[in-house]
Amino acid sequence: MKRLGSEDAEIYREIRLEALKANPEAFSSSYEEEKEYPLDSFENRLNFEHFYTFGAFVENKLAGVVTLILETKSKTKHRANNVAMYVYPDMRKSGIARMLMTAAINKAKEIEEIKQVYLTVTSSNDPAKNLYKSLGFQTYGIDKNGLKIEDTYYDDELMVLVL
Structure with missing residues (x-):
């Protein structure tokens, strides 16, 4: 487990x-949009001061990622957001997602100002929701039709962990 840096941009992009x-x-972003991004946009994402992207490696191969984004405005500096969580399908059910989330939560706890960590998960994604609940996240709302892909709408579950 490590925080990814610009040297990891290629595997992060992948x-x-x-x-x-x-x-x-x-994800609110789409493959069609991001596949056009140059490599340096992924490098930049990994270098933002208030972004912490953690990577889990199995036999020196990146197996999963999650990003913790700190809020930067004075009124919301007590908040952070977990985004972009993903583990390759063949690596799921091995504890990698829990390790990634734990790393992000621990980082949030290290930062004295952070009091709450938020995330959004597709309402139908029960394995992810179960993991988040087991880590102490609680649902505080549903974003009805939060995403639209072609003609299909997806509800998002809004969750928070109070540190």
């Missing part, structure tokens, strides 16, 4: 595009 293609309903 897993990110795979995630967007494999589970479009789980």
Whole structure:
């Protein structure tokens, strides 16, 4: 487990595009949009001061990622958001997602200002919701038709972890 940096941009781009293609309903970004982004946009994402992207490796191969984004405005600096969680399908059910989420939560706990961590999960994604609940996240709302892919709408479940 490590925080990814600009040297990891290529493998990060690879897993990110795979995630967007494999589970479009789980991300507000789309594969069609991000596949056009140059590599340096992924490098920049990994270098933002208030973004912490964690990667889990199995036999030196990136197996999963999650990003913790700190809010930067004075009125919301007590908040952080977990986004872009993805584990390759052949690596699921191995504890990697829990390790990634734990790393992000621990980072949030290290930052004295952070009091709450938020995330959004597709309402029908029971395995992810079960993981988040087991880590202490609670649902505080439903974003009805939060995403639209072609002619299909997906509800998003809004969750928070109070530290």
